[in-house]
Amino acid sequence: MPKLVVDGREIEVPAGVTVLQACEAAGVEVPRFCYHERLSIAGNCRMCLVEMEKSPKPIASCAMPAADGMVIRTDSPMAKKARKGVMEFLLINHPLDCPICDQGGECDLQDQAMAYGFDRSRYIENKRAVEDKEFGPLVKTSMTRCIHCTRCIRFATEVAGVEDLGATGRGEHMEVGTYVEKALASEMSGNIIDLCPVGALTSKPYAFTARPWELRKTESVDVMDAVGSNIRIDARGNEVMRVLPRLNEDINEEWISDKTRFACDGLKRQRLDRPYVRRGGKLVEATWPEAFGAIAEAMKGKSGESIAAIVGDQCDAESMVALKDLVAQLDSPNIDCRQDRAKLDASCRAGYVFNTTIAGIEAADVALLIGTDPRREAAIVNTRLRKRHRMGGFAVGVIGPHIDLTYKYDYLGGGGQTLVELANGRHAFAERLKAAKRPMLILGQGALARPDGAAVLGVARKLAESFGMVRGADHAAGAWNGFNVLHTAAARVGGLDLGLVPGPKGRDVAGILDGAEAGDIKVVFLLAADEINTKRLGEAFVIYQGHHGDSGAQRADVILPGAAYTEKNGTYVNTEGRVQHGYAAISPPGDAREDWKILRALSERLGFKPAYNSLKQVRARLIEISPTFGRPDAIVPSAWGQFGQAQSPVQPQPFLSPVVNFYMTDPIGRASVTMAKCTQAFVLKPAGKTGTDG
Amino acid sequence: MTSKPAKAVQPKSFAFTAENLARAQKIIARYPQGRQASAVLPLLDLAQRQAGGWLPLAAMDHVAGILDMASIRVYEVATFYSMFNLDPVGRYLVQVCTTTPCWLCGSEAVAKACEDTLGIRFGETTPDGVFTLKEVECLGACVNAPMVQINDDYYEDLDADRARAVLQALKAGTKPKPGSQTGRQTSAPAGARTTLTAAKGAGGS
Numbered sequence: 081m082p083k084l085v086v087d088g089r090e091i092e093v094p095a096g097v098t099v100l101q102a103c104e105a106a107g108v109e110v111p112r113f114c115y116h117e118r119l120s121i122a123g124n125c126r127m128c129l130v131e132m133e134k135s136p137k138p139i140a141s142c143a144m145p146a147a148d149g150m151v152i153r154t155d156s157p158m159a160k161k162a163r164k165g166v167m168e169f170l171l172i173n174h175p176l177d178c179p180i181c182d183q184g185g186e187c188d189l190q191d192q193a194m195a196y197g198f199d200r201s202r203y204i205e206n207k208r209a210v211e212d213k214e215f216g217p218l219v220k221t222s223m224t225r226c227i228h229c230t231r232c233i234r235f236a237t238e239v240a241g242v243e244d245l246g247a248t249g250r251g252e253h254m255e256v257g258t259y260v261e262k263a264l265a266s267e268m269s270g271n272i273i274d275l276c277p278v279g280a281l282t283s284k285p286y287a288f289t290a291r292p293w294e295l296r297k298t299e300s301v302d303v304m305d306a307v308g309s310n311i312r313i314d315a316r317g318n319e320v321m322r323v324l325p326r327l328n329e330d331i332n333e334e335w336i337s338d339k340t341r342f343a344c345d346g347l348k349r350q351r352l353d354r355p356y357v358r359r360g361g362k363l364v365e366a367t368w369p370e371a372f373g374a375i376a377e378a379m380k381g382k383s384g385e386s387i388a389a390i391v392g393d394q395c396d397a398e399s400m401v402a403l404k405d406l407v408a409q410l411d412s413p414n415i416d417c418r419q420d421r422a423k424l425d426a427s428c429r430a431g432y433v434f435n436t437t438i439a440g441i442e443a444a445d446v447a448l449l450i451g452t453d454p455r456r457e458a459a460i461v462n463t464r465l466r467k468r469h470r471m472g473g474f475a476v477g478v479i480g481p482h483i484d485l486t487y488k489y490d491y492l493g494g495g496g497q498t499l500v501e502l503a504n505g506r507h508a509f510a511e512r513l514k515a516a517k518r519p520m521l522i523l524g525q526g527a528l529a530r531p532d533g534a535a536v537l538g539v540a541r542k543l544a545e546s547f548g549m550v551r552g553a554d555h556a557a558g559a560w561n562g563f564n565v566l567h568t569a570a571a572r573v574g575g576l577d578l579g580l581v582p583g584p585k586g587r588d589v590a591g592i593l594d595g596a597e598a599g600d601i602k603v604v605f606l607l608a609a610d611e612i613n614t615k616r617l618g619e620a621f622v623i624y625q626g627h628h629g630d631s632g633a634q635r636a637d638v639i640l641p642g643a644a645y646t647e648k649n650g651t652y653v654n655t656e657g658r659v660q661h662g663y664a665a666i667s668p669p670g671d672a673r674e675d676w677k678i679l680r681a682l683s684e685r686l687g688f689k690p691a692y693n694s695l696k697q698v699r700a701r702l703i704e705i706s707p708t709f710g711r712p713d714a715i716v717p718s719a720w721g722q723f724g725q726a727q728s729p730v731q732p733q734p735f736l737s738p739v740v741n742f743y744m745t746d747p748i749g750r751a752s753v754t755m756a757k758c759t760q761a762f763v764l765k766p767a768g769k770t771g772t773d774g
Numbered sequence: 775m776t777s778k779p780a781k782a783v784q785p786k787s788f789a790f791t792a793e794n795l796a797r798a799q800k801i802i803a804r805y806p807q808g809r810q811a812s813a814v815l816p817l818l819d820l821a822q823r824q825a826g827g828w829l830p831l832a833a834m835d836h837v838a839g840i841l842d843m844a845s846i847r848v849y850e851v852a853t854f855y856s857m858f859n860l861d862p863v864g865r866y867l868v869q870v871c872t873t874t875p876c877w878l879c880g881s882e883a884v885a886k887a888c889e890d891t892l893g894i895r896f897g898e899t900t901p902d903g904v905f906t907l908k909e910v911e912c913l914g915a916c917v918n919a920p921m922v923q924i925n926d927d928y929y930e931d932l933d934a935d936r937a938r939a940v941l942q943a944l945k946a947g948t949k950p951k952p953g954s955q956t957g958r959q960t961s962a963p964a965g966a967r968t969t970l971t972a973a974k975g976a977g978g979s
Contacts, residue, residue, distance in 0.1 A: 243847070
């Protein structure tokens with residue numbers, strides 16, 4: 081543990097940290113552009129120069145290891161002069177176009193020029209001009225502003241795993257780009273916008289729409305996938321302008337996927353802003369009492385068995401519990417939250433969550449991916465897998481789609497055959513698993529959402545048990561649970577926690593659709609459920625509650641306009657089983673309302689009075705059903721148990737990922753212009769090179 | 775332009791000949807296992823020689839493939855070094871040094887002689903594709919300034935006439951003797967010795 085003195089303050093830091101980190105630990109700010117905690121050290125911007133005793137020149141603190149007995153000064157005349165000089169050099173070729181630059185107001189260069197720079201320019205020669213690069217539909221470039229910090233290059237190479245960016249030429253002719261023209265084919269590309277310390281890389285969809293000081297910032301949680309990335313929603317008036325990542329070391333670190341970041345323009349299109357009732361085959365605008373009246377009319381005299389409810393992929397736990405209570409009051413056992421028909425078992429929590437946790441991936445030494453394409457199903461999880469891969473000593477085996485995951489892996493096979501062989505120890509990779517200290521497996525929805533899904537789940541459980549993936553009691557030291565289910569829907573774990581699965585003799589999604597087609601199911605309630613084949617709803621009376629005019633609303637007989645995730649205070653449980661609260665950034669459009677309130681009002685109209693009148697009371701109800709809801713942001717280890725069917729046979733068909741088009745997996749993405757452009761650029765154009773052939 | 779590939783006709787494909795591939799493998803073998811990327815410079819040089827004096831995109835991609843590197847990493851190297859030509863060049867690449875020592879010794883006249891003899895300006899190629907003329911920075915032969923480099927050879931101690939003579943000879947299909955064009959031995963004193971005159975062998979020659 082080296083001890084050093086920073087600005088007269090003695091401080092002890094862990095071995096291996098840099099001088100810059102030591103300064104930060106001492107509470108001293110050191111300006112920097114190229115240094116970033118999560119990227120390799122480049123040491124090329126020179127902004128972090130500090131004075132070190134016994135050194136004739138100032139040193140770049142980001143690249144200098146802290147050593148015992150160092151005496152660092154960050155406020156000496158030498159350090160100040162060095163920084164001022166570096167800043168002047170940087171500004172030689174940086175245009176002074178802040179008034180027309182989107183980075184203005186949140187620009188590192190602007191801020192640091194204010195704090196450490198000269199108050200005027202001595203440079204009278206012509207500035208350098210650089211041609212802008214074409215990086216695709218998400219990232220706008222203005223390369224004249226680039227100060228060559230190379231953060232974007234390092235991010236693409238190290239974190240995103242798409243080695244497309246580089247610096248070509250040298251000296252004054254150096255340019256950052258791809259050299260050959262190509263869009264950045266990464267689902268994490270938007271993060272280079274946040275990383276860029278100047279306005280060289282900015283958001284294309286957000287270009288010239290708002291200034292940071294006009295925005296109201298709301299910290300919330302993402303629902304575009306099951307990761308539950310922490311986000312900040314920036315809104316102006318009643319409009320979401322952009323979505324940015326929020327630091328959470330346990331989940332998304334400081335990255336978010338492009339879908340999380342850029343799908344928000346879909347929130348302004350195709351919205352359901354008032355109730356509709358189908359009259360004479362056409363949906364006509366209605367008032368809330370009219371819509372509730374039509375539902376009460378349709379429900380009249382219907383037995384519980386003929387009523388069914390399907391829950392969508394982005395629902396908050398509050399609306400799900402309100403629906404569950406309503407359906408229970410109607411005496412119906414037919415409720416299901418597994419739109420994709422995944423054969424998940426709600427009775428044992430360890431059997432449907434990501435037990436290892438996302439941060440826990442870094443402790444694993446062997447990973448087995450079964451029927452999943454984490455790059456497209458949960459880009460953040462894939463980023464963590466890649467991070468673990470780069471740390472070394474990590475083997476990955478894949479059973480399922482054979483695709484580029486941005487890291488090397490052993491391809492074991494495509495389908496159930498290989499899984500069974502491996503579970504029985506008759507596959508070469510079994511030796512790897514046996515030798516591993518902390519093996520983990522990730523079971524994707526592609527392996528579960530098929531007729532033999534329960535058998536796959538059973539085999540996976542057996543595999544986890546026989547290879548020592550589950551050991552030790554919860555909380556015990558040395559305990560390890562390497563069994564993981566990777567979800568694609570933000571609502572799924574919450575739904576399973578709340579028990580939104582068919583009751584005794586109840587029908588699941590397949591059963592509900594069969595029943596509706598046959599005429600046995602008379603009323604179907606779709607809570608933002610759009611990923612089902614609505615043609616199979618037959619003659620049933622369909623109530624759709626949701627926020628977008630997607631496939632469910634088109635088939636509906638009554639539409640109840642709900643709120644999107646940016647418009648309600650909701651609870652979401654991510655794939656790890658982590659309970660998180662999202663907060664409303666704006667209010668729902670028109671007559672739309674928060675979803676649990678709609679369901680509560682409807683329950684009252686149908687003659688049942690739920691015991692909750694406020695958000696607090698709904699959340700108390702959540703905790704009543706599943707105590708985990710009382711521990712937001714924490715991981716509550718789940719007890720191991722019996723789940724899946726180990727007896728029935730696994731079919732040999734290959735496992736396919738459910739995510740074919742990363743950019744359009746939900747109603748918001750499908751309504752988004754930006755996501756449509758990405759689909760065009762990355763999914764349709766390079767046919768056969770993306771998830772479409774998975 | 776080093777920020778994007780040449781607009782010139784880029785060949786669709788490139789592959790080392792069997793002979794060059796063998797040489798490439800030999801070069802790669804000089805480096806430790808897993809450090810094969812270190813061979814990028816000699817391999818690019820090999821590719822440039824095979825491709826006729828310049829590096830098409832396909833050649834860089836081919837080298838990247840052999841060394842298991844991302845293509846962009848090879849582009850970075852190739853665009854950094856001025857010895858790699860990213861545009862097609864003529865059979866003879868004439869590089870005229872105009873840095874201070876050569877300039878003081880009359881490189882302006884040499885440059886003008888080259889331009890007049892070949893009928894092209896700096897950065898251009900003759901219509902028959904035989905000569906390309908380039909202005910370059912110091913090539914490290916200041917003792918024999920002014921000088922030009924033609925392909926792999928240095929022609930030194932030039933003036934307008936001697937430069938013209940070298941180029942005329944190349945035009946005629948002969949190869950003038952590289953090195954000093956005044957007949958002095960490498961970088962030995964141009965005239966007689968000025969010091970150690972009493973020593974053995976004094977008095978020039």
